[in-house]
Amino acid sequence: xxxxxxxxxxxGTPVPADRGEEYPTVTGNKALMLEERLIFELGRTxxxxxxxxxxxxxxxxxxxxxxxxxATGLPxxxxxxxxxxxxxxxxxxxxxxxGLFPLGSCTMKHNPRLNEKVARMPGFADVHPLQPVDTVxxxxxxxxxxxxxxxxxxxxxxVAMTPKAGAHGExxxxxxxxxxxxxxxxxxxxxxxxxxxxxxxxATAAFAGYEVEDIPAAPDGRVDLAAMKARLGPDVAAVMIxxxxxxxxxxxxMKAISDAVHAAGGFVYCDGANFxxxxxxxxxxxxxxxxxxxxxxxxxxxxxxxxxxxxxxxVLSEALCPYGPLPFTAxxxxxxxxxxxxxxxxxxxxxxxxxxMAAFHGQMGMFTRALTYILSHGADGLRQASGDAVLNANxxxxxxxxxxDAPFGxxxxxxxxxxxxxxxFAEGMSTLDVAKGLIDEGFHPMTMxxxxxxxxxxxxxxxxxxxKAVLDQFIVAMRSLGERAKAGDExxxxxxxxxxxxxxxxxxxxxxxxxxxxxEV
Amino acid sequence: xxxxxLTDTDRAAMLDVIGAPSVDALFADVPSxxxxxxxxxxxxxxxxxxxxxxxxxxLSKQNLxxxxxxxxxxxxxxxxxxPATVDHIIQRGEFLTxxxxxxxxIAQGTLQMLFEFQTQVARLYGCxxxxxxxxxxxxxxxxxxxxxxxxTKRNRIFxxxxxxxxxxxxxxxMAKFTPGDVDYAYPVARAEVGEDAICASIDEETSCVVxxxxxxxxxxxxxxxxxxxxxxxxxxxxxxxxxxxxxxxLEAPGNLGADIxxxxxxxxxxxxxxxxxxxxxxxITNRKHVRQMPGRLCGETVDADGKRGFVLTLSTxxxxxxxxxxxxxxxxxxxxxxxxxxxxxxxxxxxGLTALAAENHRLACQAADRLAQVPGVTxxxxxxxxxxxxxxxxDARQLVRDLAKQDILAGVSLGRLYPDGDGRENGLVxxxxxxxxxxxxxxxxxxxxxxxS
Numbered sequence: 001x002x003x004x005x006x007x008x009x010x011x012g013t014p015v016p017a018d019r020g021e022e023y024p025t026v027t028g029n030k031a032l033m034l035e036e037r038l039i040f041e042l043g044r045t046x047x048x049x050x051x052x053x054x055x056x057x058x059x060x061x062x063x064x065x066x067x068x069x070x071a072t073g074l075p076x077x078x079x080x081x082x083x084x085x086x087x088x089x090x091x092x093x094x095x096x097x098x099g100l101f102p103l104g105s106c107t108m109k110h111n112p113r114l115n116e117k118v119a120r121m122p123g124f125a126d127v128h129p130l131q132p133v134d135t136v137x138x139x140x141x142x143x144x145x146x147x148x149x150x151x152x153x154x155x156x157x158x159v160a161m162t163p164k165a166g167a168h169g170e171x172x173x174x175x176x177x178x179x180x181x182x183x184x185x186x187x188x189x190x191x192x193x194x195x196x197x198x199x200x201x202x203a204t205a206a207f208a209g210y211e212v213e214d215i216p217a218a219p220d221g222r223v224d225l226a227a228m229k230a231r232l233g234p235d236v237a238a239v240m241i242x243x244x245x246x247x248x249x250x251x252x253x254m255k256a257i258s259d260a261v262h263a264a265g266g267f268v269y270c271d272g273a274n275f276x277x278x279x280x281x282x283x284x285x286x287x288x289x290x291x292x293x294x295x296x297x298x299x300x301x302x303x304x305x306x307x308x309x310x311x312x313x314x315v316l317s318e319a320l321c322p323y324g325p326l327p328f329t330a331x332x333x334x335x336x337x338x339x340x341x342x343x344x345x346x347x348x349x350x351x352x353x354x355x356x357m358a359a360f361h362g363q364m365g366m367f368t369r370a371l372t373y374i375l376s377h378g379a380d381g382l383r384q385a386s387g388d389a390v391l392n393a394n395x396x397x398x399x400x401x402x403x404x405d406a407p408f409g410x411x412x413x414x415x416x417x418x419x420x421x422x423x424x425f426a427e428g429m430s431t432l433d434v435a436k437g438l439i440d441e442g443f444h445p446m447t448m449x450x451x452x453x454x455x456x457x458x459x460x461x462x463x464x465x466x467x468k469a470v471l472d473q474f475i476v477a478m479r480s481l482g483e484r485a486k487a488g489d490e491x492x493x494x495x496x497x498x499x500x501x502x503x504x505x506x507x508x509x510x511x512x513x514x515x516x517x518x519x520e521v
Numbered sequence: 522x523x524x525x526x527l528t529d530t531d532r533a534a535m536l537d538v539i540g541a542p543s544v545d546a547l548f549a550d551v552p553s554x555x556x557x558x559x560x561x562x563x564x565x566x567x568x569x570x571x572x573x574x575x576x577x578x579x580l581s582k583q584n585l586x587x588x589x590x591x592x593x594x595x596x597x598x599x600x601x602x603x604p605a606t607v608d609h610i611i612q613r614g615e616f617l618t619x620x621x622x623x624x625x626x627i628a629q630g631t632l633q634m635l636f637e638f639q640t641q642v643a644r645l646y647g648c649x650x651x652x653x654x655x656x657x658x659x660x661x662x663x664x665x666x667x668x669x670x671x672x673t674k675r676n677r678i679f680x681x682x683x684x685x686x687x688x689x690x691x692x693x694x695m696a697k698f699t700p701g702d703v704d705y706a707y708p709v710a711r712a713e714v715g716e717d718a719i720c721a722s723i724d725e726e727t728s729c730v731v732x733x734x735x736x737x738x739x740x741x742x743x744x745x746x747x748x749x750x751x752x753x754x755x756x757x758x759x760x761x762x763x764x765x766x767x768x769x770x771l772e773a774p775g776n777l778g779a780d781i782x783x784x785x786x787x788x789x790x791x792x793x794x795x796x797x798x799x800x801x802x803x804x805i806t807n808r809k810h811v812r813q814m815p816g817r818l819c820g821e822t823v824d825a826d827g828k829r830g831f832v833l834t835l836s837t838x839x840x841x842x843x844x845x846x847x848x849x850x851x852x853x854x855x856x857x858x859x860x861x862x863x864x865x866x867x868x869x870x871x872x873g874l875t876a877l878a879a880e881n882h883r884l885a886c887q888a889a890d891r892l893a894q895v896p897g898v899t900x901x902x903x904x905x906x907x908x909x910x911x912x913x914x915x916d917a918r919q920l921v922r923d924l925a926k927q928d929i930l931a932g933v934s935l936g937r938l939y940p941d942g943d944g945r946e947n948g949l950v951x952x953x954x955x956x957x958x959x960x961x962x963x964x965x966x967x968x969x970x971x972x973x974s
Contacts, residue, residue, distance in 0.1 A: 028828075039637050039867050048876070049868035050604055052955070055879035060886045064904035066741050068772045072644050076870015079606055086634070086864055090615035093630035097614030103623075110524055111618050114570050119794075120608075123581030128594040129796030130933045131585065132925045138583030139795045145580075152564055164656035164797070165853035167840070175698055203840035203850035209698050212845040250550040280561060282551045297853065305611075305857025306631035307621035307817065308654070309798030325694065355694030359597060359659035359687035359785075360796025372577055378567035379560035381522040387544040388527050394547055395535040413539075413547040436626070445624055450841075467526035468535060494825065499626040502825035506625075509822035509834040513811060515650050517640040 033500060036088040040517045043075025049082050092500045093306070094444045100470050104417045104447035104459025105198065105246055107276045107298035112376065115301065115369035124368045129360035139364060140339050146371045147313075147329035150294060153382070154275075155285025156315035160324045162362035166273060169293025169312025170204040170240075172325060172357055176291055176316060177238045177267040178208055179323035179354040186265065188237035194223050196246045196451040201271060210237060217453050221247035221408035221419075225256060232264035242271035243287070244278065244415035246451040246459065247408050248393065258288025267291070267320070275299045276463070277390055277416035280383030290317040296363070300370035311366035322352040327361055388464035389416040392471060396460055399475045403482035407454050416463070422456025426488030431456040434481045436503065439496040441477040522567055587793060589928060591964040595908045595952025596737060596933035597658065597685045597763045598796065599788045601877075602956055607790045607864045611857055621817075621856070625832045626824075631856065632831035635819040638863040645765060645866075645874075646782040647773025648804035652816040653833075654855040655801025658785030659688045662731065662761050663695050664803065664815040664849055665781045669729035669757045671813050671848070676701045677726040681719050681747075682708035683736025684761055686938045692731075701728070710912065710935060710944040712903045714742040720750035727756040729781075734760050734774055735767055737938070738901065738950060739908040748778025757781065765789050765802070766954075767906040769878025775806045782806070790865030791858050800858035812838060815849035877955060881907035885953040891962045892951070897973035901948070908952040910935070913973060917949040920972055929968050 028035045061067065077085060094101070101108035119125060123138055133140070147159045160176075163169035174191070181188055191205040192215050202212040215231060218224040223241065239261050243251040251257065258268045270284055270292040276299045278284075284292050296302045296311040304310075316324055328340045328350055340350045377385060390413070397418035401409050405423035408414075422431045435445035435458075447459040462471060484492050496502065527535075532544065541547055548556060560566065568576075587600050594600070611617060615630060622628030622635075635653045642651035655661040666678050678701050680689050689705055696703045704722075714736065723730055730751045735741045748758045760774035762784035768774075774782045786800035787793075803816060811818075812835065820834035840847040869877060885907040892911055893900045902909040913920060918936035925931075935948035 036633070038633065040640065043867065043870060045871040048870050048873035049606070050873045050877070052873060052876035053880055055876055056883070059879070059883050061882070062886055062889075062902075062904050063770060063882065063906065064741055066743075066771050066904070068768070068770055070647065070773065070776050072768075072773070072871045072874065074641060074644050074866060074869070074871045074874060076873055077867050079604070079868065082864060082868050083606055083610070085867070086610045086616075086860075087613065089630040089633055090610075090613045091630065092627070092633075093615040093619045094624070094627040095615045096618035101618075101620065103620055106620060108618075108620060112524060114574060116612060116617075118574065118577045118581075121578060121581040122586035122588055123578075123584035125792055125794055126586040126588050126600070127584050127795045128587060128592075128600070128793050128930065129598055130594055130596055130937060131930055132922045134922065135585035135925050135930070136583075136795065138580040141580045141583060142577075149564070152561055164660060165851075167850045167852045168656060168660070171850060175694075178698055199839075199841035199844050199847070200850050200852050202845035203843070203847040206845035206847075207699075207850045250548070252550040252552065255552065255555070278548075278551070281548055281557055282555050283557070286555045303617045303857065304620045304853075306616055306619045306628070306634075306860065307856030308853040309656070309855045309858055310853035311798070354697065356687060356690040357660075357694060358657055358691060358797075359685065359799075363797040364795035365798050368577065372573055375565065375568055375573045375576060376524070376570070377522060379562075379564035381525075381567040383557070383560050384522055384525060387547075388525055388532075390547045391527070391532060391535055391539075391544050394539045394541070398539045412550050413541065435624070439624065439627055444620075444627065465524055465526065468531040496626050500629050501626045501828060501830045504625045504824045504830045504832050505822045506832050506834065509820040509832045510837070513818070513835060514821040515636075515639055515811070515818055515834075516643050517636070 034088050036085060038517055039075050039077065039085060042081065042085065043077045045073060045075060047076040047078060049077055049079040099442060100462065100466055100474055101444040102446045102460045102462050104461040105273050107461060107463055109301055109463040110465035111301055111303040112373060115372045118372045119365050119368045142367050142371055143329060143339060143361065146367050149374050150313055150315055153279060154292065154315045155283030157318040158316050158321040158324060159329050160314045160316065161329055162325060162327060162358050163293065163312040163314055164358055164363060165308065165310030166293055166295045166312045167200040167204060169314045170200055171207060172314045173269050173291030173293060174204055174208040175354050176320040176323045177269065180320055181237055183352060188235055190235050191237055192228065192231060192239045194241065196453045197240060197242055198271060198273060201240045205240065220411040221249050222251055223257060225253050228257065229260050232260060234265065236264060236266045238267045238269050240269045240271060242274060244274045248414040248417040248419045249408060249411055250415055254287040262288065273298060274416065277386055279386045280379060281386050290320050296366050296370040301373045302366045302369040309363055309366065311363035323354050325355060325357045326353050328353065385464045392462040392464060392466055393418045395471060396462055400478055403479050417459055417461035419454060420458040421454045425485045429485045429488055429492065431458055433492040433495065434485050436495040437481045437492045438477060440498045443474055443477060585928065591929045591961045593932040593951045593953065593965065594930050596938065596950050597785060598793055599764055599952055599954055600793055600956055601766065601788050601954050603790055603792055603865060604868050606868060607861050610864045611861050616860055617857065622833060625830060629830060632819050634860055634863055636821060636831050638859045639819060641863060641866045642802050643804055645768050646804045647775030648782055648806050649808045650811055651802065651804035652814055653819050654859040655803050655816050655851065656855060657797065657799040657801045658763055658783065659691045661783040661801030661803045662688045663692050665759045665783045666692055666729055668781060668813050668815060669759060670701055672810060673728045673755065673757060675726055675728035677728055678703045679722060679727050680705040680731040682706055683714060683738065683740060683742065684731055684733045685737050685763060688761060707939050708738065710901060710910065710948040712901055714740050716743045716746045719747055723750050723754045723756055725754055727754060729757045729759050731759045731761060734762055735764065735906050735908065738910040739905040740902055741904045744774055744777035744779060759783065766878055766881055769874035770882055770906060780806055786862045790861035798855060798858055800855045800862055813848060816851050817854055880955045884957055885909065888953045888962045891966050895966050895970045898969060907954060908950060910948050910950050912947050913949060914947065915973065916946050923972060924968050927968055929965060931965060
């Protein structure tokens with residue numbers, strides 16, 4: 001631990017006092033830390049950063065009586081002002097490109113720039129979704145090639161490529177299950193969801209028309225198999241399981257869970273948010289799973305972009321494939337992978353489809369990036385990636401579990417994320433304080449207060465694209481924060497002290513919502 | 522592998538700290554009979570940048586890019602010039618590689634951008650409040666229908682025939698699994714929208730009337746007339762817009778009686794990308810409905826020092842708090858596409874948007890006039906913005922395929938979108954934007970003339 005100063009950062013060196021208070025500026029700026037006004041305060045409706053012909057009032061007009069009468073009030077900026085505005089804003093963001101982003105269950109790994117370059121090739125970026133099929137053979141080729149990888153990596157039978165994000169994929173999987181049950185005249189009403197599940201799971205089940213019931217966790221952090229078995233019956237449509245689960249553990253009884261659910265006539269949905277831990281190590285199809293979404297923006301490195309776009313293809317078992325949405329990609333009897341759309345659904349026997357989930361073909365721009373990522377890694381690299389992700393998480397777990405309580409530290413190795421609780425903190429100190437302290441130390445905080453089954457949960461997912469040197473810096477920072485939380489260091493209560501903003505008043509934002517900038521238009 | 526920083530020395534040192542003999546040993550909880558002890562067979566192994574780029578370029582070249590054709594496709598996705606600044610900004614790592622702004626102190630860049638984006642969308646749509654984006658136009662449309670059902674507690678969903686058929690298809694899919702019946706019929710290829718008939722079909726059971734503006738065939742419905750009829754029966758008017766540039770020339774739906782305005786934002790800043798990722802826009806005219814809205818909302822507040830700042834807010838509507846009682850299951854949205862939209866809209870401003878819309882309309886009028894001179898071609902629309910439907914005396918679907926062989930992407934045939942009938946098989950929807958030239962119109966007109974003679 002004494003060789004971590006490779007970057008010049010010296011832990012233990014006293015932090016110099018913030019001299020901002022001592023030397024105020026008239027602008028509010030602090031050298032490179034620049035305040036930036038809103039475009040509504042900077043822009044003017046008669047300014048434009050694009051050169052366009054001046055409209056001719058005498059030009060022919062076929063708008064009928066619907067021509068715009070009321071001004072939009074949209075402010076414009078010239079190009080240099082626009083570049084500066086957004087560049088200044090960008091500098092108020094933390095990002096993977098800046099440092100470790102250990103958000104549990106979010107898999108914030110490096111986003112390779114080759115992916116971006118490929119996505120911008122004109123044959124991918126500048127193609128219309130409704131061009132004649134003969135002019136987009138390469139685009140369909142990307143979809144088929146990616147589908148092939150996803151099917152092989154998961155050991156499943158087919159894949160619905162259109163879902164737009166993880167939660168949309170969950171919905172797709174649950175609708176397949178519901179369609180399959182209805183096809184056999186089986187109107188089951190209940191979906192079982194572990195308490196540790198992501199919030200999207202119960203929300204999705206409800207959106208698909210199901211009643212949601214919790215199933216408890218066993219003391220070791222895994223699904224309570226006995227409790228789940230006891231609840232199974234003719235009214236249970238499906239169980240939604242996350243594996244590896246959100247406590248960072250592999251559900252070692254997964255096959256037994258699947259067998260029990262199948263024996264009771266239900267289906268198994270797996271939340272694939274944590275697929276990064278097991279990619280190339282074990283195949284969900286071998287665990288008896290019927291449907292699982294894959295977050296291309298987690299496991300396969302497509303950028304999160306400050307909250308999207310995502311992409312959530314859903315792999316399906318043979319039993320669910322006939323119900324998959326259009327367009328759909330499946331393995332044909334001759335082993336080829338075929339894209340099935342409205343016009344050839346009957347030809348390929350895909351007539352029981354539950355319909356369309358979104359316009360066009362899904363997140364093509366994410367498919368090109370994900371396929372580029374996959375081809376770069378190859379089958380060997382993907383297996384190495386999951387191994388390193390799990391290694392990094394276990395290294396953090398064992399380097400921190402003497403300072404932080406690791407509630408499931410005795411439940412075996414963790415998968416790609418390590419879970420800690422606030423047990424042992426001084427009275428009044430919280431997980432939030434540690435998270436905000438991490439901001440001052442130059443790290444993005446971990447996932448806080450999730451999963452709900454652990455008090456003051458801190459879920460740390462380093463991913464495989466972090467070096468040991470970075471992890472060692474993080475460990476030093478975390479150990480220091482852990483000690484301060486235990487000692488009741490009051491300074492932590494007001495952290496962050498060095499970020500562009502201090503803690504924000506979220507209560508005021510919700511009580512009196514200001515969601516739009518108001519000016520006289 | 523170039524993306525993996527750990528060396529074997531690192532791995533050994535870390536395993537030592539963990540107290541495990543090998544990386545494989547960390548997977549001890551995976552049943553040993555199911556554990557894969559090597560790379561999956563039959564799949565390629567790791568490849569360098571040059572090899573991967575070459576492979577992907579090969580696939581890319583099998584597609585006919587719009588720039589290499591005389592291009593007239595629209596029907597929900599439009600080709601506009603995207604200023605170089607847009608792509609530069611969205612590739613800044615601080616935007617590209619950030620997460621959803623859950624830690625507002627170090628995400629003010631994304632949050633302020635979203636607040637600006639929400640305001641831009643609200644002003645474009647003539648609405649009070651817009652959210653921070655949805656997946657795309659089609660899913661935003663369904664979310665609006667669900668929101669209307671929550672507000673009216675009624676079950677009849679009336680989707681008018683001019684709505685994009687993929688959007689209808691998404692609604693029909695979702696309606697199979699939720700309370701509510703979709704009332705929809707395929708359109709007839711004719712110039713009239715048929716507002717009187719629409720108004721007459723609204724009844725006391727109707728939760729919402731969904732109207733596209735301009736519609737799939739480029740027609741412009743009289744929103745105010747439909748809004749008045751809907752409101753008289755206690756139903757809500759949902760307006761769908763798939764071409765935001767149109768609102769630089771047409772009155773905003775929010776100023777014409779719409780209750781919820783949703784749409785596809787792709788035209789501004791995002792690019793075609795074979796259909797995704799795109800950008801769902803969602804806005805409302807009545808502030809009181811805000812707590813029934815789906816999706817993320819960014820709001821203004823202050824920090825502990827009293828400085829203005831922004832946070833995600835009203836999250837008690839959302840899945841991570843409300844779980845099965847949430848207004849929607851949506852989590853990830855289209856943040857980066859929202860940034861692209863916002864940057865492009867900032868470059869345009871009102872002046873640029875108005876000029877861009879005027880240029881689109883001018884060129885579309887010119888194209889319609891030129892095509893009308895081709896024997897066998899009739900321009901169907903009376904009113905339109907930058908997209909109109911022509912009728913030809915042959916199967917338009919086959920015609921499009923034939924013209925594609927001459928590098929002319931002539932538009933989207935109604936036969937691609939609908940089953941045959943009611944004259945649709947002869948309909949071709951043609952979109953014209955500022956990227957088109959008079960030369961394009963001549964190429965299309967002479968090719969049509971040859972094909973139809």
